[in-house]
Amino acid sequence: MITTFLIITISMSLGAVVGLYFSKRLQRRAAYFDALMDLINLFLSEMKFKKTTTKQVLTEFRDRAKTPLNTNLTEYIDCTDFSNLKLSKGGLTISERAEVNKFLLSLGTSDSHTQIFELENFKEKFSQMQNIAQEKRKKYAPMCIKLGFLAGLAIGIIII
Amino acid sequence: MQISLEKILPSKVVAVMNKCLNFEKLYEIRLRTNKPIMVNYGGKYFFLSPLGIKEYADDETLVIGDGVINDIVVKASDYSLYAVSEQICAGFLTIRGGIRLGLSGEIVWDRGVVKTIKNFSSLNIRVPHEIKGCAKRLLNICVTPQIKNTLIISPPGAGKTTLLRDLARLSASSNPPNNILLIDERNELAAVANGIAQLDVGLSTDIISNCSKEYAFESAIRALRPDIIICDELFGEKDLISIEEATLSGVKVFASVHANDYHDIMMKKGFENIVKKRLFSRFVVLSNKHGPGTYDGVYDENFNKINLF
Numbered sequence: 001m002i003t004t005f006l007i008i009t010i011s012m013s014l015g016a017v018v019g020l021y022f023s024k025r026l027q028r029r030a031a032y033f034d035a036l037m038d039l040i041n042l043f044l045s046e047m048k049f050k051k052t053t054t055k056q057v058l059t060e061f062r063d064r065a066k067t068p069l070n071t072n073l074t075e076y077i078d079c080t081d082f083s084n085l086k087l088s089k090g091g092l093t094i095s096e097r098a099e100v101n102k103f104l105l106s107l108g109t110s111d112s113h114t115q116i117f118e119l120e121n122f123k124e125k126f127s128q129m130q131n132i133a134q135e136k137r138k139k140y141a142p143m144c145i146k147l148g149f150l151a152g153l154a155i156g157i158i159i160i
Numbered sequence: 161m162q163i164s165l166e167k168i169l170p171s172k173v174v175a176v177m178n179k180c181l182n183f184e185k186l187y188e189i190r191l192r193t194n195k196p197i198m199v200n201y202g203g204k205y206f207f208l209s210p211l212g213i214k215e216y217a218d219d220e221t222l223v224i225g226d227g228v229i230n231d232i233v234v235k236a237s238d239y240s241l242y243a244v245s246e247q248i249c250a251g252f253l254t255i256r257g258g259i260r261l262g263l264s265g266e267i268v269w270d271r272g273v274v275k276t277i278k279n280f281s282s283l284n285i286r287v288p289h290e291i292k293g294c295a296k297r298l299l300n301i302c303v304t305p306q307i308k309n310t311l312i313i314s315p316p317g318a319g320k321t322t323l324l325r326d327l328a329r330l331s332a333s334s335n336p337p338n339n340i341l342l343i344d345e346r347n348e349l350a351a352v353a354n355g356i357a358q359l360d361v362g363l364s365t366d367i368i369s370n371c372s373k374e375y376a377f378e379s380a381i382r383a384l385r386p387d388i389i390i391c392d393e394l395f396g397e398k399d400l401i402s403i404e405e406a407t408l409s410g411v412k413v414f415a416s417v418h419a420n421d422y423h424d425i426m427m428k429k430g431f432e433n434i435v436k437k438r439l440f441s442r443f444v445v446l447s448n449k450h451g452p453g454t455y456d457g458v459y460d461e462n463f464n465k466i467n468l469f
Binding site for chain 2: 047051052053054055107108109110111112113114115116
């Protein structure tokens with residue numbers, strides 16, 4: 001009896017942990033794109049009015065709040081050879097990461113008119129990604145823990 | 161200064177320069193897309209090769225590849241080209257240490273105004289030199305016992321900026337000290353970075369950088385009340401009007417102009433008028449005859465030669 005109880009408890013807990021992991025991942029992705037949009041807005045205002053340099057804007061943004069984007073920003077700020085810039089995954093898909101890479105590499109490489117145009121384009125792309133990520137978070141994040149819990153229970157019963 | 165260059169130049173070029181060149185003798189680096197790299201070393205042009213400098217270009221000479229100049233400009237702007245748009249439109253970019261990058265490329269026009277320069281094709285990197293004491297001989301002629309409006313006449317690369325900088329330093333540190341206003345249009349004279357001058361321009365010097373002479377003269381005479389205004393490279397009628405107004409308001413001016421000698425400046429538009437009105441009492445002519453900073457002559461308002469001691 002104790003063994004049965006233990007197996008079911010352990011499998012349910014493991015299932016819940018797996019569910020929590022997926023839930024956090026969805027939340028993290030959504031938070032990543034939220035931060036990215038905030039960064040673009042900050043960049044647009046800083047470059048239009050104060051002409052702050054790229055690294056100053058990124059450093060200020062990174063130091064202001066803890067966001068999932070911070071790791072990638074640190075990688076960019078510390079990079080000395082941009083042809084070899086490699087960003088860590090941060091829960092993004094390969095194509096999303098490539099887009100973020102392209103965005104970071106585009107910063108500061110053109111005059112203000114072109115830069116504003118490019119930033120607006122990136123803003124539009126990331127806004128779509130942000131919407132999808134937020135929708136998925138709303139839909140699946142609370143469900144993930146419950147599903148994990150139930151899946152754990154089912155596995156526990158099968159084992160018994 | 162060396163660090164600033166190392167940050168922007170390709171590693172191959174930096175390696176050769178560190179190994180084979182003395183930065184004190186380096187005046188200019190000329191980079192042109194798909195062409196050999198040239199340096200002005202000790203007042204003479206050479207080609208850069210992996211083993212050092214050469215008088216003639218050959219197969220070994222280092223060549224600048226496609227896109228390299230663009231990379232250098234982006235690096236020089238600290239990866240923030242948008243922040244230096246005005247400088248780029250004016251055809252130059254100044255980096256830490258007062259190093260000036262003269263730019264050439266395709267000019268983009270918009271309704272009669274330069275919008276930007278794209279596809280940069282060549283660069284002239286000018287390395288400033290701080291030669292303390294080079295203006296000492298002018299002190300008794302231009303600063304004491306009475307400050308005289310002074311115009312330094314020199315062809316490009318003959319040391320007028322270096323001389324003006326030292327003149328600022330000595331005039332500001334004289335006894336009693338003079339309040340100097342340094343109008344550093346291209347940020348070469350004082351090389352201000354984050355509000356701090358990186359080159360010595362004296363103890364009592366106020367610096368206005370990255371703005372037109374017109375603006376600086378207009379706003380600063382009232383606000384800063386200088387004894388002497390120092391500015392580099394007079395060009396065009398607007399500059400001359402500003403100079404005239406300043407001298408007539410009782411402020412003394414030390415300025416410089418590109419020309420070979422005092423005959424040349426009379427041919428320049430607007431200068432004849434300034435000379436006739438005797439706004440300047442001293443003319444210092446520099447040349448490259450015995451290297452940059454050679455005194456060719458110092459003249460008074462009547463163009464009589466004054467002996468330098």
